[in-house]
Amino acid sequence: MRRRDFLQSALALTAVGLINPGRLPAAANQTAPFHTALAEQPWLLGFDTAVAQSFDTPQLTIEGALPPPLRGTFYRNGPAKHVVGALRYQHWFDGDGMVQAFRFSDAGVAHSGRFVQTDKYRRETQAGKPLVWGFGTIPPSAQPPRSPAEINAANINALPHAGRLLALWEAGDAYALDPDTLETQGAYYWSEETAGLPFSAHPRIEPDGALWNFGLAPFRNMLLLYHISPQGHLKQLEAVQLEKSGMVHDFLVTERHLIIVIPPLLFDRERIAAGHSFLDSHVWRPEQGTQVLVFNKSDLSVYRTLELPPSFTFHYGNAWEDGNGTIRFDACRRHDASALFGGLRNVMRGGDFNQGASPHCTLISLDIRKGTAQEDALGGETEFPRVDPRLSGRRNRFVYAVLRLPDNSSVHPLFNAVGRYDMESSRREIFQYPAEVCVEEHIFIPRPGSTAETDGWLMGTGLDIKRKCTQVAVFDADHIADGPLAIARLPYWLPLGFHGNFAASSG
């Protein structure tokens, strides 16, 4: 009877002093300090809570000329409800997810935004107060989560695949949304067996449409690997017992392998049992180094295990194999995970956003035959790396990423530029946005009918703090430095978000 497993896991927790939500000081209300800081630092608008439950604008104002073949929908996701009842969350990653759709058609660009109606969102909206702990916040009188599903905020990524639109979080079910209306259809199970299992926010989709993903269950030291067909059917699900569970946000695929990088930010069950939030139950243990697990795609077995120096990476661009036993991939590598506990938390009370290690574009080479690894810094403070999706897991020359360029005229501490790295020559082509634009992720969209890696557009959002509006910009990906071909502006602002993807119109 499976109940025994469940009981045994609880008994381990009981033994170390389980369940006392009142033991640690509950979250102090940060609303007043945040608004005081916002009055002096307009960029904090990006971390304010969304002003409406939903957004709809049929026709955005467009500056410049959109390329006629660019037709489809740019979906994005991010935490947008940072205040529940009287409580303002203490971490950027806590807020409930809102999915945005920017629809490019003959009629122009339309925008809509809807909160993902997760179980958490529905229950807390009805109650008018937080009911469960968040990722990094323990609201007063809220309860500890019985399972990851209870704190699933579906706030990280929006992914169209096999006719579905999925809102993704890190450690729970995907939520399915109607791609046309953004109405939530419910938690999506790939099979009965996957209900309630972690499904990460960073699946990798291969050129043929096959989807790979991982899920991490740190309280079980268990890694799950998913292989889903281009038609959206679960082909394989493998559970792998790990020696240790670190915080893993993203992973990589090549033509033959999956790569999971486990940083030494390790989950400590005793800490969550003692009443710490999920985030604060992770401890930085640099002496343990970074573990790299390479799996065979053919049967999801472990192929190689390698070690790297301690580091922490949220995002990778792409991985590929050179045919001579070397796997290469790019990472926005931080020398430690301090930003998670520093800037990404401080900002919610209006504090220093840049406290903690910043991410730097790094090329990592794994020599599978020798079992050695090399890390080469390419220069620049970068995040949200993306590549041409036609080259997912194949050799890519270019990586697109947002950057933070040193700038004395800067009026915000966020990303202020977008660029293209040439991984062969290490050359960069960069466009720096006007000082008042806080830059969000930019993605590559192939031009329909083209094949060349340079042939497409770069699309990304930003928050213009002078105009107090969110914008979406489109660049010719081969001429980024020339600036955007067009910018479409919303008549309102949205909280800063995380990731998005484009679904091209068929036909």
Place this chain on the structure above:
Amino acid sequence: MRTPSKYTAGIGILACALLPRLGLAADIEVLLNGFTATGGLQVALYDSEVGYQSEKMFGGVQIRAHANPLRVIFADIPPGQYAIAAFHDKNENATLDANMLGIPTEAYGFSTNARGTFGPPGFEAISFMVESTPLTLDIELK
């Protein structure tokens, strides 16, 4: 044709009657909520931490999940410390179904409505005392 339920409808009653009725026993009335009207409910009464951990029930009731709230009575229970665990056996396989990580996929709950963190609560958190007066407990299955 629908398969007849293995569970019987009505009020679930477990009469203990282990002790002569000398006034040293009481009834525990349990009102269960939070389930849909399919399958059955399994309600277990434990009289010690060891019993709870090893899943050795002091007594148990199985009943059709026909309407919220559902009433279960443990009758003539001797004084002592007890705990109740209940789950909604939606598919009538007499098991609290769980995913491959051991997380239940059917609703469950405990006396005192205590919750665990990524697991069930311990005995102390869900236990209650039985003396000589009848008790009524509400349990919300989630």
